[in-house]
Amino acid sequence: MVKKINTFGATVKTLLQKGYSQYPGLPKLKVKRQRVNYWALHPLKAEQIKKRKLPDKYIQKIIGLAKDKTTSTMSSARITKYINLMLQRDKMNMTISKATVCRILKKEYGKPRKIKKVFYLNQKQKEQRKKFCQMILEKGIKGEQIFFTDETKIEMGSYVNDHIRLSKENQKKLVEGDEDAYKLVNRPQKKFELSLMVAGGISSKGLSDLIFLEGPEKEFSYAQILLYYKDNLDKFKGRIYFEQDGATPNTSADNKALIGKLFGEKAFLQNPRNSPDIAYPIESLWGYLKPRIKKRDSKN
Numbered sequence: 001m002v003k004k005i006n007t008f009g010a011t012v013k014t015l016l017q018k019g020y021s022q023y024p025g026l027p028k029l030k031v032k033r034q035r036v037n038y039w040a041l042h043p044l045k046a047e048q049i050k051k052r053k054l055p056d057k058y059i060q061k062i063i064g065l066a067k068d069k070t071t072s073t074m075s076s077a078r079i080t081k082y083i084n085l086m087l088q089r090d091k092m093n094m095t096i097s098k099a100t101v102c103r104i105l106k107k108e109y110g111k112p113r114k115i116k117k118v119f120y121l122n123q124k125q126k127e128q129r130k131k132f133c134q135m136i137l138e139k140g141i142k143g144e145q146i147f148f149t150d151e152t153k154i155e156m157g158s159y160v161n162d163h164i165r166l167s168k169e170n171q172k173k174l175v176e177g178d179e180d181a182y183k184l185v186n187r188p189q190k191k192f193e194l195s196l197m198v199a200g201g202i203s204s205k206g207l208s209d210l211i212f213l214e215g216p217e218k219e220f221s222y223a224q225i226l227l228y229y230k231d232n233l234d235k236f237k238g239r240i241y242f243e244q245d246g247a248t249p250n251t252s253a254d255n256k257a258l259i260g261k262l263f264g265e266k267a268f269l270q271n272p273r274n275s276p277d278i279a280y281p282i283e284s285l286w287g288y289l290k291p292r293i294k295k296r297d298s299k300n
Contacts, residue, residue, distance in 0.1 A: 052094055058083055062101055063108050071112055076101045119274040128272035136269075144204035146241045146269065148282040149229060151199040151217050154293055199225045202281050205236035222249040223258055230262045243269040243279060 065079050080098045087094055121129070164184060166174065173181040197213035211228050213221055233240055242263040244250050251270075259268055276283045 054094075054096060054100065055092075058086065058096075059104055061086070062104050066105050066109065070115065076105065079105075119276070121274055125272055125274055129275055129278075132269075132272050132275075132278070141241060141269075145239060146243050147201050147203040147205075147208075147229075147233060147236070148243050148279045149199070149201040149208070150245060150279060150282040150286065151197060151213075151222075151225070151247070152286045152290075153195050154198050154286075154290055155195045156293060156296075199228075200282070200285075201229055201232060202285055203236065203240060205238070205240065208232040217247070217249055219249045219252045219255060223255055226255065226258055226262060233263070239267070241267050241269050243271060245271045245276070245279060246273040 062079055062083060065074055065082065066076075076098050080096060080101045083101070084095050087096070166181070166184065170178075170181045170184065174185065197215070197217050199211040199213065199217075201208035208229060209232060211225055213225075215221075229242065233242065242259070244259075249255065271278050
Protein backbone atom coordinates (compact mmCIF):
# COMPACT_ATOMS: atom_id res chain seq x y z
CA MET A 1 0.00 0.00 0.00
CA VAL A 2 1.15 3.54 -0.71
CA LYS A 3 1.45 5.83 2.29
CA LYS A 4 -0.95 8.75 2.41
CA ILE A 5 0.71 11.99 1.32
CA ASN A 6 -0.68 15.41 2.22
CA THR A 7 -0.75 16.78 -1.32
CA PHE A 8 -3.31 15.19 -3.61
CA GLY A 9 -1.15 15.68 -6.72
CA ALA A 10 1.86 14.14 -5.01
CA THR A 11 -0.22 11.08 -4.03
CA VAL A 12 -1.26 10.55 -7.65
CA LYS A 13 2.32 11.07 -8.81
CA THR A 14 3.56 8.47 -6.30
CA LEU A 15 0.99 5.97 -7.54
CA LEU A 16 2.00 6.56 -11.14
CA GLN A 17 5.69 6.20 -10.40
CA LYS A 18 5.05 2.82 -8.75
CA GLY A 19 2.98 1.62 -11.70
CA TYR A 20 -0.47 1.80 -10.09
CA SER A 21 -2.35 2.94 -13.22
CA GLN A 22 -5.03 0.29 -12.47
CA TYR A 23 -4.78 0.75 -8.68
CA PRO A 24 -7.98 -0.64 -7.02
CA GLY A 25 -7.99 2.10 -4.39
CA LEU A 26 -8.66 4.86 -6.92
CA PRO A 27 -12.33 5.31 -5.89
CA LYS A 28 -11.06 6.38 -2.46
CA LEU A 29 -9.20 9.19 -4.17
CA LYS A 30 -12.39 10.07 -6.08
CA VAL A 31 -10.50 9.96 -9.40
CA LYS A 32 -11.66 8.16 -12.52
CA ARG A 33 -9.30 5.55 -13.98
CA GLN A 34 -9.29 7.34 -17.34
CA ARG A 35 -8.03 10.48 -15.64
CA VAL A 36 -5.14 8.58 -13.99
CA ASN A 37 -4.22 7.03 -17.33
CA TYR A 38 -4.18 10.55 -18.79
CA TRP A 39 -1.88 11.69 -15.98
CA ALA A 40 0.38 8.72 -16.70
CA LEU A 41 0.93 10.15 -20.17
CA HIS A 42 1.18 13.72 -18.85
CA PRO A 43 3.07 13.49 -15.54
CA LEU A 44 3.43 17.27 -15.24
CA LYS A 45 -0.36 17.61 -15.02
CA ALA A 46 -0.52 15.32 -11.98
CA GLU A 47 2.05 17.44 -10.14
CA GLN A 48 0.02 20.60 -10.66
CA ILE A 49 -3.34 19.17 -9.51
CA LYS A 50 -4.37 19.67 -5.89
CA LYS A 51 -7.65 19.14 -4.15
CA ARG A 52 -9.41 22.49 -3.74
CA LYS A 53 -12.24 23.29 -1.40
CA LEU A 54 -15.29 25.07 -2.77
CA PRO A 55 -15.63 28.46 -1.03
CA ASP A 56 -18.57 28.83 1.39
CA LYS A 57 -20.05 31.56 -0.80
CA TYR A 58 -20.81 29.04 -3.56
CA ILE A 59 -21.96 26.34 -1.13
CA GLN A 60 -24.55 28.74 0.28
CA LYS A 61 -25.58 29.65 -3.25
CA ILE A 62 -26.17 25.96 -4.08
CA ILE A 63 -28.26 25.55 -0.92
CA GLY A 64 -30.24 28.70 -1.69
CA LEU A 65 -30.96 27.69 -5.29
CA ALA A 66 -32.43 24.32 -4.24
CA LYS A 67 -34.45 25.54 -1.24
CA ASP A 68 -38.14 24.54 -1.63
CA LYS A 69 -37.63 24.02 -5.37
CA THR A 70 -38.73 20.92 -7.26
CA THR A 71 -36.12 18.82 -9.06
CA SER A 72 -37.85 19.59 -12.36
CA THR A 73 -37.41 23.37 -12.00
CA MET A 74 -33.99 23.35 -10.32
CA SER A 75 -32.25 20.03 -10.88
CA SER A 76 -28.76 19.23 -9.61
CA ALA A 77 -27.48 19.34 -13.22
CA ARG A 78 -28.93 22.84 -13.70
CA ILE A 79 -27.44 24.04 -10.40
CA THR A 80 -24.03 22.61 -11.40
CA LYS A 81 -24.12 24.48 -14.69
CA TYR A 82 -25.16 27.72 -12.94
CA ILE A 83 -22.39 27.49 -10.31
CA ASN A 84 -19.74 26.67 -12.91
CA LEU A 85 -20.75 29.81 -14.82
CA MET A 86 -20.33 31.79 -11.59
CA LEU A 87 -16.90 30.27 -11.01
CA GLN A 88 -15.89 31.10 -14.56
CA ARG A 89 -17.19 34.68 -14.18
CA ASP A 90 -15.30 35.12 -10.89
CA LYS A 91 -12.13 33.68 -12.49
CA MET A 92 -11.77 31.04 -9.80
CA ASN A 93 -9.96 28.65 -12.18
CA MET A 94 -11.97 25.64 -10.96
CA THR A 95 -15.16 23.72 -11.72
CA ILE A 96 -17.44 21.47 -9.72
CA SER A 97 -19.18 18.26 -10.68
CA LYS A 98 -22.81 17.21 -10.34
CA ALA A 99 -21.73 14.72 -7.66
CA THR A 100 -20.39 17.61 -5.54
CA VAL A 101 -23.72 19.45 -5.79
CA CYS A 102 -25.67 16.29 -4.89
CA ARG A 103 -23.41 15.71 -1.87
CA ILE A 104 -23.94 19.28 -0.61
CA LEU A 105 -27.73 19.09 -1.09
CA LYS A 106 -28.01 15.67 0.51
CA LYS A 107 -26.10 16.91 3.57
CA GLU A 108 -28.33 20.00 3.88
CA TYR A 109 -31.78 18.70 2.85
CA GLY A 110 -31.53 14.90 2.68
CA LYS A 111 -33.13 12.99 -0.19
CA PRO A 112 -35.83 14.73 -2.29
CA ARG A 113 -39.43 14.01 -1.25
CA LYS A 114 -41.87 12.72 -3.82
CA ILE A 115 -44.69 15.19 -4.47
CA LYS A 116 -48.11 13.59 -3.99
CA LYS A 117 -50.94 14.44 -6.32
CA VAL A 118 -54.14 15.62 -4.66
CA PHE A 119 -57.53 16.60 -6.05
CA TYR A 120 -58.00 20.20 -7.09
CA LEU A 121 -60.73 21.90 -5.07
CA ASN A 122 -62.47 25.09 -6.17
CA GLN A 123 -63.92 27.54 -3.66
CA LYS A 124 -67.41 26.02 -3.80
CA GLN A 125 -66.07 22.54 -3.05
CA LYS A 126 -64.00 23.89 -0.15
CA GLU A 127 -67.13 25.44 1.36
CA GLN A 128 -69.00 22.15 0.93
CA ARG A 129 -66.23 20.31 2.80
CA LYS A 130 -66.43 22.80 5.67
CA LYS A 131 -70.22 22.43 5.93
CA PHE A 132 -69.89 18.64 5.86
CA CYS A 133 -67.34 18.65 8.69
CA GLN A 134 -69.44 21.08 10.75
CA MET A 135 -72.47 18.83 10.31
CA ILE A 136 -70.46 15.79 11.50
CA LEU A 137 -69.34 17.71 14.61
CA GLU A 138 -72.82 19.06 15.39
CA LYS A 139 -74.43 15.63 15.16
CA GLY A 140 -71.58 14.01 17.10
CA ILE A 141 -71.12 11.33 14.43
CA LYS A 142 -68.11 9.05 14.93
CA GLY A 143 -66.21 7.22 12.22
CA GLU A 144 -67.19 3.86 13.67
CA GLN A 145 -70.85 4.74 13.03
CA ILE A 146 -70.43 5.34 9.27
CA PHE A 147 -70.96 2.75 6.55
CA PHE A 148 -68.59 3.93 3.78
CA THR A 149 -69.65 2.91 0.26
CA ASP A 150 -68.07 3.36 -3.15
CA GLU A 151 -68.07 2.00 -6.68
CA THR A 152 -64.88 1.52 -8.67
CA LYS A 153 -63.54 0.12 -11.92
CA ILE A 154 -61.09 -2.78 -11.56
CA GLU A 155 -58.78 -3.56 -14.48
CA MET A 156 -57.96 -7.25 -14.82
CA GLY A 157 -55.22 -7.13 -17.47
CA SER A 158 -51.56 -7.65 -16.61
CA TYR A 159 -49.00 -4.89 -16.28
CA VAL A 160 -47.18 -4.05 -19.50
CA ASN A 161 -43.43 -3.46 -19.33
CA ASP A 162 -42.67 -0.74 -21.87
CA HIS A 163 -38.93 -1.53 -22.02
CA ILE A 164 -37.04 -4.57 -23.31
CA ARG A 165 -33.33 -5.44 -23.35
CA LEU A 166 -32.45 -6.97 -26.71
CA SER A 167 -29.39 -9.15 -27.15
CA LYS A 168 -26.81 -8.02 -29.70
CA GLU A 169 -27.95 -10.81 -31.97
CA ASN A 170 -31.59 -9.64 -31.89
CA GLN A 171 -30.52 -6.01 -32.30
CA LYS A 172 -28.75 -6.99 -35.50
CA LYS A 173 -31.79 -8.99 -36.66
CA LEU A 174 -34.07 -6.02 -35.94
CA VAL A 175 -31.97 -3.77 -38.16
CA GLU A 176 -32.06 -6.41 -40.90
CA GLY A 177 -35.87 -6.53 -40.69
CA ASP A 178 -36.32 -9.93 -39.05
CA GLU A 179 -40.00 -10.60 -38.27
CA ASP A 180 -39.41 -12.35 -34.92
CA ALA A 181 -37.20 -9.50 -33.66
CA TYR A 182 -39.85 -7.00 -34.80
CA LYS A 183 -42.50 -8.80 -32.70
CA LEU A 184 -40.33 -8.44 -29.59
CA VAL A 185 -40.47 -4.64 -29.74
CA ASN A 186 -43.96 -4.28 -31.23
CA ARG A 187 -46.64 -6.07 -29.23
CA PRO A 188 -50.33 -5.75 -30.25
CA GLN A 189 -52.35 -4.39 -27.36
CA LYS A 190 -56.06 -3.81 -26.88
CA LYS A 191 -57.23 -0.24 -26.62
CA PHE A 192 -59.09 -1.06 -23.40
CA GLU A 193 -58.10 -3.69 -20.87
CA LEU A 194 -60.59 -6.23 -19.51
CA SER A 195 -62.33 -4.55 -16.57
CA LEU A 196 -65.47 -4.61 -14.46
CA MET A 197 -67.34 -2.32 -12.08
CA VAL A 198 -67.46 -3.34 -8.43
CA ALA A 199 -69.44 -1.80 -5.57
CA GLY A 200 -69.01 -2.39 -1.85
CA GLY A 201 -69.09 -0.91 1.62
CA ILE A 202 -67.07 -1.08 4.83
CA SER A 203 -67.68 -0.09 8.45
CA SER A 204 -66.48 -0.96 11.95
CA LYS A 205 -69.38 -3.44 12.13
CA GLY A 206 -68.18 -5.39 9.10
CA LEU A 207 -67.97 -5.55 5.31
CA SER A 208 -70.76 -5.60 2.76
CA ASP A 209 -71.01 -8.14 -0.03
CA LEU A 210 -69.09 -7.28 -3.20
CA ILE A 211 -71.53 -6.27 -5.95
CA PHE A 212 -70.45 -6.84 -9.56
CA LEU A 213 -71.98 -4.69 -12.30
CA GLU A 214 -72.47 -5.54 -15.95
CA GLY A 215 -71.30 -2.52 -17.91
CA PRO A 216 -70.84 1.01 -16.50
CA GLU A 217 -72.63 2.33 -13.46
CA LYS A 218 -75.91 4.05 -14.36
CA GLU A 219 -78.90 5.45 -12.49
CA PHE A 220 -80.90 2.20 -12.72
CA SER A 221 -77.97 -0.04 -11.71
CA TYR A 222 -77.19 2.15 -8.68
CA ALA A 223 -80.80 1.80 -7.52
CA GLN A 224 -80.27 -1.98 -7.43
CA ILE A 225 -76.98 -1.48 -5.52
CA LEU A 226 -78.83 0.55 -2.87
CA LEU A 227 -81.10 -2.41 -2.19
CA TYR A 228 -78.05 -4.61 -1.57
CA TYR A 229 -76.59 -1.94 0.75
CA LYS A 230 -79.87 -1.90 2.69
CA ASP A 231 -79.75 -5.69 3.19
CA ASN A 232 -76.19 -5.44 4.54
CA LEU A 233 -77.01 -2.56 6.89
CA ASP A 234 -79.93 -4.50 8.37
CA LYS A 235 -77.43 -7.11 9.60
CA PHE A 236 -75.45 -4.54 11.63
CA LYS A 237 -76.49 -3.65 15.17
CA GLY A 238 -76.62 -0.09 16.47
CA ARG A 239 -77.05 3.21 14.64
CA ILE A 240 -75.22 3.27 11.30
CA TYR A 241 -75.03 6.22 8.88
CA PHE A 242 -75.06 5.42 5.18
CA GLU A 243 -72.42 7.40 3.22
CA GLN A 244 -71.94 7.80 -0.52
CA ASP A 245 -69.93 10.00 -2.88
CA GLY A 246 -71.25 12.60 -5.31
CA ALA A 247 -71.19 10.57 -8.54
CA THR A 248 -73.89 11.52 -11.04
CA PRO A 249 -75.97 8.29 -10.75
CA ASN A 250 -75.86 8.59 -6.95
CA THR A 251 -77.31 12.10 -6.86
CA SER A 252 -80.17 11.72 -9.33
CA ALA A 253 -83.62 12.78 -8.09
CA ASP A 254 -85.04 9.22 -8.18
CA ASN A 255 -82.10 7.73 -6.26
CA LYS A 256 -82.20 10.51 -3.66
CA ALA A 257 -85.84 9.71 -3.03
CA LEU A 258 -85.01 5.98 -2.77
CA ILE A 259 -82.18 6.73 -0.29
CA GLY A 260 -84.56 8.74 1.89
CA LYS A 261 -87.04 5.85 1.84
CA LEU A 262 -84.45 3.16 2.62
CA PHE A 263 -82.16 4.89 5.10
CA GLY A 264 -84.04 8.01 6.20
CA GLU A 265 -82.82 11.57 5.77
CA LYS A 266 -81.19 11.67 9.23
CA ALA A 267 -79.10 8.55 8.58
CA PHE A 268 -77.69 9.67 5.23
CA LEU A 269 -74.31 11.38 4.55
CA GLN A 270 -73.51 12.90 1.16
CA ASN A 271 -69.78 13.37 0.59
CA PRO A 272 -68.64 16.62 -1.08
CA ARG A 273 -67.25 16.27 -4.59
CA ASN A 274 -63.52 15.61 -5.09
CA SER A 275 -63.17 14.41 -1.50
CA PRO A 276 -62.10 10.74 -1.58
CA ASP A 277 -60.02 11.39 1.56
CA ILE A 278 -63.25 11.59 3.61
CA ALA A 279 -64.15 8.02 2.60
CA TYR A 280 -60.61 6.81 3.35
CA PRO A 281 -61.54 3.27 4.59
CA ILE A 282 -63.19 2.15 1.35
CA GLU A 283 -60.68 4.01 -0.87
CA SER A 284 -57.76 2.31 0.90
CA LEU A 285 -59.48 -1.07 0.41
CA TRP A 286 -59.68 -0.48 -3.36
CA GLY A 287 -56.05 0.63 -3.32
CA TYR A 288 -55.11 -2.69 -1.74
CA LEU A 289 -57.22 -4.88 -4.04
CA LYS A 290 -56.64 -3.30 -7.47
CA PRO A 291 -52.90 -3.99 -7.98
CA ARG A 292 -53.25 -7.55 -6.64
CA ILE A 293 -56.13 -8.37 -8.98
CA LYS A 294 -54.28 -6.84 -11.93
CA LYS A 295 -51.16 -8.93 -11.27
CA ARG A 296 -53.19 -12.13 -11.57
CA ASP A 297 -53.70 -11.44 -15.30
CA SER A 298 -57.28 -12.78 -15.38
CA LYS A 299 -58.69 -13.61 -18.80
CA ASN A 300 -62.41 -13.61 -17.89
